[in-house]
Amino acid sequence: MAISTNILLIIALAPLVGCLLAGFLARFIGRIGAHSVTILGVAVSCALSFLVLYQLTVGGAAEYNQNLYTWFQIGHFNASVGFMVDRLTAMMLVVVSFVSLLVHVYTIGYMRDDPGYTRFFSYISLFTFSMFMLVMSNNFMQLFFGWEAVGLVSYLLIGFWYKRPTAIFANLKAFMVNRVGDFGFLLGIAAVLYFLGTLDYATAFANAPSLVGRTLQITAGTQWDAATVICICLFIGAMGKSAQVPLHVWLPDSMEGPTPISALIHAATMVTAGIFMVSRMSPLFELSSTALSFVLVIGATTALFTGLIGIVQNDIKRVIAYSTLSQLGYMTVALGVSMYSGAVFHLMTHAFFKALLFLGAGSVIIAMHHEQDMRYMGGLRKYMPITWITMWAGSIALVAVPFTSGFYSKDAIIEAVGESHRWGAHYAYFCVMAGVLVTGLYTFRQMYLTFHGKERFTIAEHHGHGHDHDDHGHHEPGVLAHAPKESPWVVTLPLVLLAIPSLLVGFFTIGPLLFGNWFGSAIHVEAANDVLAEMGAEFHGPLAMALHGFTQMPFWLLLAAFIICTYIYLFNPAMAGKIKAALKPLWTVLDRKYWVDNVYFALFARGGVMLGRGFWKASERGVIDGAMVNGSVGVVHRIAAAMRRLQSGYLYHYAFAMILGLILLLGGYWLVGPGLAGQ
Numbered sequence: 001m002a003i004s005t006n007i008l009l010i011i012a013l014a015p016l017v018g019c020l021l022a023g024f025l026a027r028f029i030g031r032i033g034a035h036s037v038t039i040l041g042v043a044v045s046c047a048l049s050f051l052v053l054y055q056l057t058v059g060g061a062a063e064y065n066q067n068l069y070t071w072f073q074i075g076h077f078n079a080s081v082g083f084m085v086d087r088l089t090a091m092m093l094v095v096v097s098f099v100s101l102l103v104h105v106y107t108i109g110y111m112r113d114d115p116g117y118t119r120f121f122s123y124i125s126l127f128t129f130s131m132f133m134l135v136m137s138n139n140f141m142q143l144f145f146g147w148e149a150v151g152l153v154s155y156l157l158i159g160f161w162y163k164r165p166t167a168i169f170a171n172l173k174a175f176m177v178n179r180v181g182d183f184g185f186l187l188g189i190a191a192v193l194y195f196l197g198t199l200d201y202a203t204a205f206a207n208a209p210s211l212v213g214r215t216l217q218i219t220a221g222t223q224w225d226a227a228t229v230i231c232i233c234l235f236i237g238a239m240g241k242s243a244q245v246p247l248h249v250w251l252p253d254s255m256e257g258p259t260p261i262s263a264l265i266h267a268a269t270m271v272t273a274g275i276f277m278v279s280r281m282s283p284l285f286e287l288s289s290t291a292l293s294f295v296l297v298i299g300a301t302t303a304l305f306t307g308l309i310g311i312v313q314n315d316i317k318r319v320i321a322y323s324t325l326s327q328l329g330y331m332t333v334a335l336g337v338s339m340y341s342g343a344v345f346h347l348m349t350h351a352f353f354k355a356l357l358f359l360g361a362g363s364v365i366i367a368m369h370h371e372q373d374m375r376y377m378g379g380l381r382k383y384m385p386i387t388w389i390t391m392w393a394g395s396i397a398l399v400a401v402p403f404t405s406g407f408y409s410k411d412a413i414i415e416a417v418g419e420s421h422r423w424g425a426h427y428a429y430f431c432v433m434a435g436v437l438v439t440g441l442y443t444f445r446q447m448y449l450t451f452h453g454k455e456r457f458t459i460a461e462h463h464g465h466g467h468d469h470d471d472h473g474h475h476e477p478g479v480l481a482h483a484p485k486e487s488p489w490v491v492t493l494p495l496v497l498l499a500i501p502s503l504l505v506g507f508f509t510i511g512p513l514l515f516g517n518w519f520g521s522a523i524h525v526e527a528a529n530d531v532l533a534e535m536g537a538e539f540h541g542p543l544a545m546a547l548h549g550f551t552q553m554p555f556w557l558l559l560a561a562f563i564i565c566t567y568i569y570l571f572n573p574a575m576a577g578k579i580k581a582a583l584k585p586l587w588t589v590l591d592r593k594y595w596v597d598n599v600y601f602a603l604f605a606r607g608g609v610m611l612g613r614g615f616w617k618a619s620e621r622g623v624i625d626g627a628m629v630n631g632s633v634g635v636v637h638r639i640a641a642a643m644r645r646l647q648s649g650y651l652y653h654y655a656f657a658m659i660l661g662l663i664l665l666l667g668g669y670w671l672v673g674p675g676l677a678g679q
Contacts, residue, residue: 003055003064008083011048011093012136014041015100015128023122034118038125039104045132046097053090063087063521065138065202077193084138084201088344088522092135092276095348099268099355100128102494106359107260109490110366114258120160124264127153131269135276140189140199143277147185147241150270151178157261158254170253177250181240188233191216192284195226205283205524212287231284231291235298238274242328245302249597251325255317259362262317266324267355275331275347279340283524286338292529293423296336300428303329303435305594310442312590315372316361319446323398324354326435333428334413337420338529345513346409349397349506353406356394356498363387363491364450367484368457374446376478379455383484388451390495395447397502399440399558402549405506408542410436411549412514412535419531436554440561448569459483507542515539 018041022034029037055061067082085093104124111117130153134146151174159171193199195214196207211230215223238244243251251271255262265271278285278295285291303326310322327350334343365372367384381388397406414436417429457478486492512518515536525532539545549555568575580587592598646657 003052003061003085005064005066005068005083007048007052008064008085008136009068011045011052011097012083012129012132014044015125015132017041019122019125019129022118022125026118026122031117034121035104035108038121039101041125042097042101042104042128045128046094046101049090049093049097052085053087053094056085056087056090057518067138071141076197077199079141079199080139081142082138083136085136086522087519088276088279089135091344091348092272093132095351096128096131096135096268099351099498100124100131100264102497103260103264103355103359106263106362106491106494107258109488110260110362111258116160120157120258120260123153123157123160124261127157127261127264127269131273134273138201140192140201140204144186144189147237147273147277148182150273151175151182151241154178154254154261154265154270157265158257160257160261164256167256170250170256173253174250177247178240181237181247183236184233185237185240188230188235188237191226191230191233195230201280208283208287211284225288225290227284227287228290231281231288232294234281234284235274235278235291235295238278238332239298240274241277242271242274242332243302243325244274244298244328244332245305246596248302248306248325249593249600252318252321252593255315255321259317259358259365262321263355263358263362266321266358267351271324271328272347272351275328275335275343278332278335279344279523282338282340285335286524286526286529289422292336292338294336296333296422296428297424299329299332299334299336300424300431301329302326303333304431304438307435307438307442309590309593311438311445312587313442314375316364316374316377316446316450317358317372319374319442320354320357320361323357323439323442326439327354327398330410330413330432330435333417333432336428337416337422337425337531338525339413339416339531340523340525341514341519341532342409342412342416344519344523345510346413348509349405349409349502352498352505353394353397353502356390356495356502357398359491359494359498360387360391360394363487363495364391366487366491369480371457371477371480373477374449376457377450378453378457379451380484381451384451384486386486386492387495390492390499391451392447393499394502395443399443399561400436400554401558402546402555403507404503405501407546407549408506408510411545411552411554412510414554415535416531419534422529433553433557437557437561440558441565444562444565445569448565453569453573507546510542510545511539 015038018038021029021037026034056063064083064085067080069081071079071081073079104121107120107124111120114120127150130146130149132146134143134150137143137146155171155175158174159167161167189199192204195211196204198204198207208227211227214226216226216229218224218229236247239247251266254265257265285295306322306329307326310319310326313319313322327346331343331346331350334340334346363384364377364380364387367380367387368377371377397404400407400410414429414432417425417432420428457480459480459482514532527533568579
């Protein structure tokens with residue numbers, strides 16, 4: 001059985017067709033037509049993605065790697081459009097298409113009153129197409145196209161409500177921060193082309209061993225290992241897309257976009273691109289222990305320190321956003337210890353429960369008339385039972401309660417870091433272990449503040465309907481036009497469908513994905529770096545692993561977080577204020593997000609403005625306006641003024657000039673004439 005090229009083309013292009021129809025023909029097909037064509041396009045891609053996964057795993061189909069179109073060729077360098085579809089790609093296609101499909105369905109309910117309804121559907125279909133092109137690419141040029149395309153569409157979606165200044169600031173911030181990462185990514189691709197002479201994955205990976213011993217002089221007198229330079233530059237791109245410290249600042253602000261796109265960005269598309277890319281580049285990263293240590297330390301720092309910020313957030317979506325940062329840190333840590341399959345496994349499980357949490361938060365926001373501050377919620381479980389139950393399902397998966405999907409992927413990462421002997425592993429182990437407690441604290445705090453305890457909102461019919469959408473002005477906090485109620489089925493059905501894999505998929509997939517060499521040749525790990533081989537000897541199945549998990553330190557830390565939050569938010573709410581007052585300096589540090597945004601704004605934003613103003617004064621006002629424009633005008637003016645004095649209009653002036661001219665002419669002839677005659 002062979003994978004059909006036509007099937008792969010339909011997977012990639014179906015969302016694009018839906019995007020174009022919804023975008024350009026919205027006036028003719030209307031709102032129903034717009035969501036119908038986009039959902040149909042993604043549904044077709046999803047169904048065919050499952051078919052491709054089936055063909056590769058059960059049907060015995062060979063991996064697909066073909067160029068379909070040559071974009072340009074210069075000498076022996078060529079850039080092509082082609083697909084590489086192996087098990088890594090197939091799994092990403094299934095995750096992206098499934099989550100995207102549910103987000104599309106959910107959007108019908110969430111965006112029903114928004115005037116930009118058809119535009120939003122067009123954008124999210126384009127987002128899905130861009131991610132497909134990224135994961136299906138078989139060369140660096142196409143990878144970069146998909147990489148930039150998801151960045152562009154995220155810019156459009158984060159700033160979807162373009163009348164809000166905060167949304168415009170957020171999408172510009174995301175765009176600029178990602179340009180920093182993409183610059184490093186582009187340098188990495190250029191280094192691959194320089195050292196390996198190709199942009200094709202298969203050729204580059206086959207030639208990767210030739211990098212051993214080769215160096216590059218970046219600074220005078222210092223030789224840098226070629227593989228290390230390539231991998232660090234490529235990972236800088238991943239730091240931007242996957243929001244790793246210090247390029248993480250854009251992700252929390254992306255909450256300014258509508259909730260469905262928050263779920264899509266954070267769960268299955270943009271932020272997972274960096275994790276996927278490093279996993280795909282495993283043959284290169286395995287050549288540089290230095291680069292992997294760099295990846296490990298960055299990921300560990302992100303996992304712990306961004307999670308701590310989530311504890312002090314009051315916006316329900318921002319808590320989940322900082323949770324995403326922390327979980328991306330866990331994935332990056334797995335990459336750093338050469339556990340690429342573990343990183344992709346956590347990417348998959350995380351996609352389900354994080355999409356569930358974001359969509360659940362959106363359901364709460366709908367019920368609360370777009371109030372996002374958890375301090376004005378409470379007691380919602382009796383109003384929204386389906387949302388309550390499904391969000392608890394996502395939450396216990398996030399905190400890694402044994403038997404949930406999050407437990408299998410997250411616990412495996414923690415154990416792998418403990419087994420690793422790579423430089424930075426001890427620091428990383430502390431961060432990922434402490435991160436378990438932190439994750440429990442912000443997750444249980446969020447659930448208790450939102451669904452449990454006393455109601456902290458009032459219902460007043462005479463206040464009207466508040467604002468019906470995020471970009472429609474403001475309403476009085478904590479005052480609702482009417483009682484909250486469960487969201488419609490187009491909102492709750494995706495929650496239920498996401499809750500099932502959030503709880504179950506890890507149990508059935510951990511064996512083959514981590515210990516069964518399921519990815520095959522898609523992921524390459526050197527024998528000396530293979531921590532999974534050591535862990536595999538102790539793995540006796542998912543049931544034994546979960547039962548053993550109840551006796552391990554992560555579970556006890558999780559239990560401690562549960563007890564702390566239960567006591568504070570259910571039995572002694574006043575304690576929260578006392579703890580905040582007692583730990584005021586620490587709370588301030590976390591509330592200000594370690595002042596990273598302030599430093600960036602002062603150093604780069606204001607610094608850039610000052611630099612631009614300096615160039616403007618020096619070049620435009622000084623050189624262009626001053627010297628070139630006004631200066632040339634002044635010269636012409638002075639010459640003209642001098643010439644005007646010669647044109648006096650008096651006859652005797654002209655007669656005097658004629659006589660003076662004649663004298664000069666004769667004198668000149670007298671001096672020069674004899675010499676000319678002699679010649």
